[in-house]
Amino acid sequence: MDRYAVAGNPVEHSQSPFIHARFAEQTGQALEYSRLLVPLDAFVPTVQAFAADGARGCNVTVPFKFEAYSAATRSSERAQLAQAANTLRFDADGWFADNTDGAGLVADVQHNAGCDVAGRDLLLLGAGGAASGVLGPLLELRPRRVVVANRTLDRAQQLTRSHQALAERCGTELAAAALDACGSGYQLVINATAASLHGAGVPVPATVLARGALAYDMMYGPAAAGFLQWAAEHGATGRDGLGMLVEQAAEAFLVWRGVRPQTAPVLAQLRARAREAG
Ligand code: ATR
Secondary structure: OEEEEEEEOOOOOOOHHHHHHHHHHHHOOOEEEEEEEOOOOOHHHHHHHHHHOOOOEEEEOOOOHHHHHHHOOEEOHHHHHHOOOOEEEEEOOEEEEEOOHHHHHHHHHHHHOOOOOOOOEEEEEOOOHHHHHHHHHHHOOOOOEEEEEEOOHHHHHHHHHHHHHHHHHHOOEEEEEEHHHOOOOEEEEEEOOOHHHHOOOOOOOHHHEEEEEEEEEOOOOHHHHHHHHHHHHOOOEEEOOHHHHHHHHHHHHHHHHOOOOOOHHHHHHHHHHHHHHO
16 A cells, blocks of 8 residues: 655644645545654654655654755756745656645635735745745735745745745735734735644734634644634634635645645535544
């Protein structure tokens, strides 16, 4: 049986094995998908051992997305733009790196949440692996303006610099900002920071939200709860990253298996499981 896994640290709460098992059933593919807990200082040897053991690929999660990209011999254009990968395929001639996070976010925002990003003002919070994976695909939707705001301004500036040419091609104004000077009245605010994992609150004032804005947290479960509550308290529509998780997984499944599974039934099952658990 073809084997895959999600490689990260931590990975014990990952929903990816459940999602890929549903995709495999749905498409009639024989595969096994597990969790690979990777020591923080041993990403490459651990994944090499997994590949040498006959595995076909893996997803990559925190904190290894930059390392996964660097370790690959070939990569997709979207992974090159992000300089980060969430999907590795072990080919005969080496590792192929891709990044399906942005496509996943875009599918969830546009199709599942019904938010048309073209012509809108967008605030992206964070400039780490999560933010860099989604900036390119967001720009391709041709928003009017994108501001990347980060605690460390330098990192936001680096990220906007590497995406400036794409922004110009898309006719989008792209800028970097500090969290305390990132403007106000955005129709879409996307949280790609790890602030909640460190016990911190939402790192920007509620004035960033336009009336009726979509406030999107790329996290899900307890890690997204504070942001969703903040959104609700300030008249925005909150959405967690569960839909993005399923959509990025479907894109990874396509990279590995050549077929894109249906996401809606799997997202509905995950939401039902979350309701039962909570
Ligand atoms: P990931 O791959 O999840 O993006 P990361 O590369 O460590 O992980 O990036 C985490 C992001 O969350 C960064 O943008 C980080 O800001 P810095 O670049 O200044 O480190 C942001 N972040 C983490 N803790 C935060 C906090 N308490 N307040 C605001 N931003 C925070």
